[in-house]
Amino acid sequence: MSDATTELDAHAAVLRRFNRGYTQRVGALDDSFLGTGMPLGAARLLFEIGAEPGTTRALRSRLGLDSGYLSRLLRRLESQGLVAVVPDTADGRLRRVDLTPAGRRAWDDLERRSGDRARDLLGPLTARQRARLAAALAEADLLVRAATVTLEPVDPLAAPARAAVAAYVAELDERFPGGFDPGDSGSADAHRLRPPSGAFVVATSDGAPVACGGVQPLGDGRGEIKRMWVHPAWRGAGLGSRLLRHLEGVSRDLGHDEVRLDTNGTLVEAVAMYERAGYRRVGRYNENPYAEHFFAKRLA
């Protein structure tokens, strides 16, 4: 058994120990719903509606519920006067759900109880230990979120890709000394970033884009990685390296035996990451005015 395996096992054991102890002690937080006398399912639904009202369809996918079951839960909340269900004006098949004033009060009550429980748990700790616990949980939260985010292939002109690229462009515009003008490259080059010639990948968490990147053909069996971006709040959790590895795999699957990319010197973290990932510097291979560093890596 290799060192890497034993290391993984040791960390998995820590994770399991944490899970066991934590759910036993803090898992009661979920039962805080029960303090309201409302069944767990109904309370979860009420909470979700309050957090983000919308169509029953969206609720169904967010909570992973059967449509018949959701319908019944909604009717129950409706009969208690907590939610209002009305047909969608645009599409008469859909229903829109929102809280009534009474429902908002019940929601506030849930929030308050949940906060009380959290404060009760922290109560016995000193301020310094609370800060340590919060820091540890924030770190764990970031890493777990990064580890569980899924990289989905999407059309480069579809909504998730547009949102991610917009964030990418906005960041470059802010960080580059002279700003950044993407020109019309977005829609004009879209066909090169979609099958069969290329691909575009977006990672979303709770509906918001947190990372993206694409591969387009360069000719001569080469691929080029474009528009790679990771949400600032998600950096330092390995999402960038993971995305890069993923895109290399995509490029390989497209039949390329080498992948290239360019970047600007302002993006120091990116340059460091490419070097860590085994990229070697090559000469300029395009006319991109923003590009200052050029990298290439052979695909196994």
Next chain:
Amino acid sequence: MSDATTELDAHAAVLRRFNRGYTQRVGALDDSFLGTGMPLGAARLLFEIGAEPGTTRALRSRLGLDSGYLSRLLRRLESQGLVAVVPDTADGRLRRVDLTPAGRRAWDDLERRSGDRARDLLGPLTARQRARLAAALAEADLLVRAATVTLEPVDPLAAPARAAVAAYVAELDERFPGGFDPGDSGSADAHRLRPPSGAFVVATSDGAPVACGGVQPLGDGRGEIKRMWVHPAWRGAGLGSRLLRHLEGVSRDLGHDEVRLDTNGTLVEAVAMYERAGYRRVGRYNENPYAEHFFAKRLA
């Protein structure tokens, strides 16, 4: 609203954010039981039996189950050939439960699945990030355990107190250059450490003692804190300060207006903690040959 309150609220918010994200992503770990086709309750029971076989009574208290319900679950596992239930030889009312070879295989299967899940979660992370996550979870685990441990008053000669004091004595014996001999003080002084003259407190976690301490009367409205000890693995989580504060409260409730204690210079963490907690140094007030530092604190 004071700074202390906003600080607490901020940390509570981190805790809640973690809970929400974590249970959503990793909470599925509990459902790993479901991967076996066994209902959650039965799987939990099987797991507990495998972890520590014993009487149904012990299982009932560990899992918090109704006796009728437990009986039914056991019969179910029995009919599947996974557990064996036999009357206790000493007390014919009790039943002893253990796994059959088939049950042990099912238990190993649960373990394997749980480990696989944990490894799958860690898989996308690099070794460095896995180490960071494991460190963060271990820190959070320690602090949460310390925050949720309860301090129970017990008789100084009862089993939990004996176990804790034995650990305390063993540690002093190891750390003191010339070893430590408690003499007969244990049973002879016991009456001073129990109501109405004094008290003894033990903190246990999963059945094992993790901290202890007692208060005995010194006369003249003074109390003395004795045999204060925190399990080495639990240090650095504020359990010591919490226990100390708790014992001060116990002393106050016993009618004391000052509390004293002695300690050995080898125990540097303890000395530092007493000073942090507002104790002032006083002259020798007893003949304890192991005591080098003497402290006192007025109780509000």
Next chain:
DNA sequence: GACATTCTCTGACCTTAGTCAGACGAATGC
């Protein structure tokens, strides 16, 4: 305008989880 699709809702049905009251046998106190 016909047809397929999409969506919500209802009824029927099932398992799981859990509670409660009492029966029965074993142990304990006197």
Next chain:
DNA sequence: GCATTCGTCTGACTAAGGTCAGAGAATGTC
């Protein structure tokens, strides 16, 4: 030796959670 206590087990019951197969209305497609 007898009453009491303790522990297990059974039957009866309930609520929650969830699945499945349509009915029926609205919408999109040709």
